[in-house]
Amino acid sequence: MSLGLIGKKLGMTRIFDKEAGSSIPVTVIDVSGNTILQTKTPENDGYSAVQVGFDDQKEFRVNKPDLARFKKAGSTPKRRVLEFRFENGAEVPTEHPGLALFEAGQFVDVIGNTIGRGFQGVYKRHGFGGLKASHGHMMHRRTGAIGAGSTPGRVWKNQQMPGHMGTTKSTVQNLKVIAVREEDGVILVSGSVPGAKGAYLTVRAAKKK
DSSP states (O other): OOOOEEEEEEEEEEEEETTTTEEEEEEEEEOTTOEEEEEEOHHHHSSEEEEEEEEEOOGGGSOHHHHHHHHHTTOOOEEEEEEEEEOTTSOOOSSOOGGGGOOTTOEEEEEEEOOOOEEEOHHHHHOOOOOOOSTTOOOSSSOOOOSOSSSSOSOOTTOOOSEEEOOOEEEEEEEEEEEEETTTTEEEEESOOSSOTTOEEEEEEOSOO
């Protein structure tokens, strides 16, 4: 893994491409204020990594051990702290380059938690096709049979059932960086990304591009 950015989803808009004559839907991600809090080395910690903090918060909201850690790093308390690991022997940065880490035209992966949908049935949660809707039928949107009678005589593991939907970790790969606006501290990424407005995201260089 290489160094990435922690950001906050601000919402979606669109950018007009004059050359192509089309509009591109983009997600605006605030990535200003990424700070390296700690550098880990194989000699001291057994592996190479950096801890990055994002989004300032008030001191009284942080417990004393974490507050001492932030002050030791010369940083204000952060709401979000993530660790980016490096291969042993790789050069580990001591300062975060911020927006200079990515440029327009580059492809990135965006990681976040999906929007919570609460308790949902199998139609919405798993996309089941449905049963008969005719008069007298009583299984319109129900799950239907979930297991055999005598053989194997049990419900298989991972059977798709009604339950809580959303708030799961999701990665959207190979999104193109449309623009980097240093004056606003945001990057514009093509398409949609996981999470609602205000959700925390991780932006890293694309692994499969």
